[in-house]
Amino acid sequence: MPTVGDDHIVKSYDAQLKTLRDILARMGGLAEAQLDMALAALEARDSETAMKVKAGDAAVDACEQQVNEQTLRLLALRAPLADDLRQVVAALKVAGNLERVADHAASAARRTVILNDNPAMAPTRSLVRMGRKVQVMLHEVLGAYLAYDADTALAVHGRDQEIDEMHASLFREILTYMMEDARTITAASQLMFVAKTFERIGDHATNIAEMTYFLVTARPLDRHRPRRDVFDGGV
Amino acid sequence: MTMLDAPTLAENLATDAKILARGVTVHYGAKQALNGIDLDIAGNRVTALIGPSGCGKSTFLRCLNRMNDTVAGARVGGMVTLDGEPLYGPGALDPVLLRMRVGMVFQKPNPFPKSIYDNVAFGPRIHGLFARKADLDEAVERALERAGLWHEVKDRLHDRATGLSGGQQQRLCIARAIAVDPEVILMDEPCSALDPIATARVEELIDELRDNFAIVIVTHSMQQAARVSQQTAFFHLGNLVEVGPTERIFTAPEHQLTQGYITGRFG
Numbered sequence: 001m002p003t004v005g006d007d008h009i010v011k012s013y014d015a016q017l018k019t020l021r022d023i024l025a026r027m028g029g030l031a032e033a034q035l036d037m038a039l040a041a042l043e044a045r046d047s048e049t050a051m052k053v054k055a056g057d058a059a060v061d062a063c064e065q066q067v068n069e070q071t072l073r074l075l076a077l078r079a080p081l082a083d084d085l086r087q088v089v090a091a092l093k094v095a096g097n098l099e100r101v102a103d104h105a106a107s108a109a110r111r112t113v114i115l116n117d118n119p120a121m122a123p124t125r126s127l128v129r130m131g132r133k134v135q136v137m138l139h140e141v142l143g144a145y146l147a148y149d150a151d152t153a154l155a156v157h158g159r160d161q162e163i164d165e166m167h168a169s170l171f172r173e174i175l176t177y178m179m180e181d182a183r184t185i186t187a188a189s190q191l192m193f194v195a196k197t198f199e200r201i202g203d204h205a206t207n208i209a210e211m212t213y214f215l216v217t218a219r220p221l222d223r224h225r226p227r228r229d230v231f232d233g234g235v
Numbered sequence: 236m237t238m239l240d241a242p243t244l245a246e247n248l249a250t251d252a253k254i255l256a257r258g259v260t261v262h263y264g265a266k267q268a269l270n271g272i273d274l275d276i277a278g279n280r281v282t283a284l285i286g287p288s289g290c291g292k293s294t295f296l297r298c299l300n301r302m303n304d305t306v307a308g309a310r311v312g313g314m315v316t317l318d319g320e321p322l323y324g325p326g327a328l329d330p331v332l333l334r335m336r337v338g339m340v341f342q343k344p345n346p347f348p349k350s351i352y353d354n355v356a357f358g359p360r361i362h363g364l365f366a367r368k369a370d371l372d373e374a375v376e377r378a379l380e381r382a383g384l385w386h387e388v389k390d391r392l393h394d395r396a397t398g399l400s401g402g403q404q405q406r407l408c409i410a411r412a413i414a415v416d417p418e419v420i421l422m423d424e425p426c427s428a429l430d431p432i433a434t435a436r437v438e439e440l441i442d443e444l445r446d447n448f449a450i451v452i453v454t455h456s457m458q459q460a461a462r463v464s465q466q467t468a469f470f471h472l473g474n475l476v477e478v479g480p481t482e483r484i485f486t487a488p489e490h491q492l493t494q495g496y497i498t499g500r501f502g
């Protein structure tokens with residue numbers, strides 16, 4: 001609906017809504033940067049960068065706290081309706097998802113530190129590729145969210161299945177290594193956990209796509225996502 | 236006056252609407268205030284009429300009990316029915332009986348300069364509803380009870396009504412309206428002169444009355460419309476722009492004008 005985001009008669013209302021969006025924009029940028037750093041650390045076997053990701057998580061949490069406060073303020077003082085109400089509810093949910101994204105990035109970074117104490121594993125390359133794909137998804141969905149772009153949100157939503165498929169095949173690849181050489185089990189299981197965090201970040205990007213779609217169109221996006229269990233295929 | 240023809244009327248009888256308005260127009264002299272309103276008022280529900288000042292909410296409300304008859308220069312066209320019986324045109328309900336069935340509460344509490352008792356007894360008396368004093372007493376008590384006022388006034392029924400607080404006066408007017416056991420209650424901004432507590436009391440009352448009456452309320456408070464109504468109709472420049480379940484109107488309005496108005500972008 002084209003009036004989404006248009007100005008109100010009361011300017012301070014617009015100012016409060018803008019503050020909320022500004023926090024979300026900053027939080028999205030931070031979460032993206034966290035994921036980017038986690039991927040760089042994984043790819044370069046760089047424990048120092050991985051430690052920075054761990055340290056950076058607090059800033060994202062602080063943003064979420066700010067979103068919670070600003071949301072509460074808007075609900076209490078402005079009693080928003082229609083697209084304003086969807087705006088505020090979406091902000092709260094998007095912030096929750098971004099907080100999880102950053103947590104997953106931090107968790108991937110922690111596992112990178114363990115991986116770096118072990119010999120390098122070939123599937124790391126596929127894992128980084130998957131992570132980059134998720135990163136692009138996250139970037140696009142945040143752009144769509146901030147630009148009220150339902151079409152892009154819908155497109156991102158459709159890509160979650162690709163991520164799930166990549167995760168499933170990566171899982172099988174890593175499992176093959178474990179079965180061939182038991183000494184790789186420690187590192188390989190860390191890789192599996194990292195793959196799982198990327199897959200979860202893809203889910204959060206998909207949630208943000210759903211919230212964006214709802215925010216703009218006022219219609220829920222069909223939640224039916226084909227669920228592919230990684231244990232399918234008789235492993 | 237344009238009257239819709241018989242088949243339309245018959246067809247509409249099939250709906251379960253308490254009041255049915257079709258193609259309702261109102262002119263004040265040369266000025267057209269309503270441009271053909273189609274709206275169903277369901278029984279046992281609260282319908283809120285919202286919209287910018289001057290859009291025709293009060294004008295429409297007054298069509299539902301022929302209060303526009305009392306406005307000089309006002310002309311009403313189209314069709315309005317109460318339980319399928321026409322309010323205007325040939326075979327129309329008698330306006331006095333109509334106003335007994337369709338009661339009204341105004342923006343400013345307007346008790347008569349009489350006692351509390353006489354205010355509530357007014358309607359039943361002019362309609363000669365009760366022959367025995369005891370029955371009238373009981374009806375007055377019941378109306379005050381239902382309006383949530385009985386306990387505050389039971390020891391001063393013969394004091395002047397104008398000595399009550401604004402919120403009490405408004406509930407007295409509601410008691411006066413329901414004393415004749417109407418089927419529909421029309422309220423034109425009934426809380427605009429009330430504090431939040433008195434407002435909450437009236438809203439609670441509206442919620443309770445809904446079990447027995449159809450209620451139409453005009454309000455400028457979006458929050459009030461959201462709190463008390465099940466159906467919301469948005470008027471703009473004499474047109475009905477959008478009507479639907481209140482929850483949908485306030486979360487996902489279909490029309491841009493509705494969205495712009497309820498979110499405070501114009502109006």
Ligand SMILES: Nc1ncnc2c1ncn2[C@@H]1O[C@H](COP(=O)(O)OP(=O)(O)OP(=O)(O)O)[C@@H](O)[C@H]1O
Pocket residue numbers: 263266268286287288289290291292293294295306
């Ligand atoms: N008695 C009257 N004579 C002439 N014009 C009138 C009369 N009553 C209302 N109008 C006009 O009809 C239009 C609709 O008025 P109405 O009172 O129904 O609006 P409203 O939606 O109830 O507004 P508000 O929210 O300010 O009460 C307005 O343009 C008004 O000026």
Ligand SMILES: [Mg+2]
Pocket residue numbers: 292293294423453
């Ligand atoms: Mg009015």
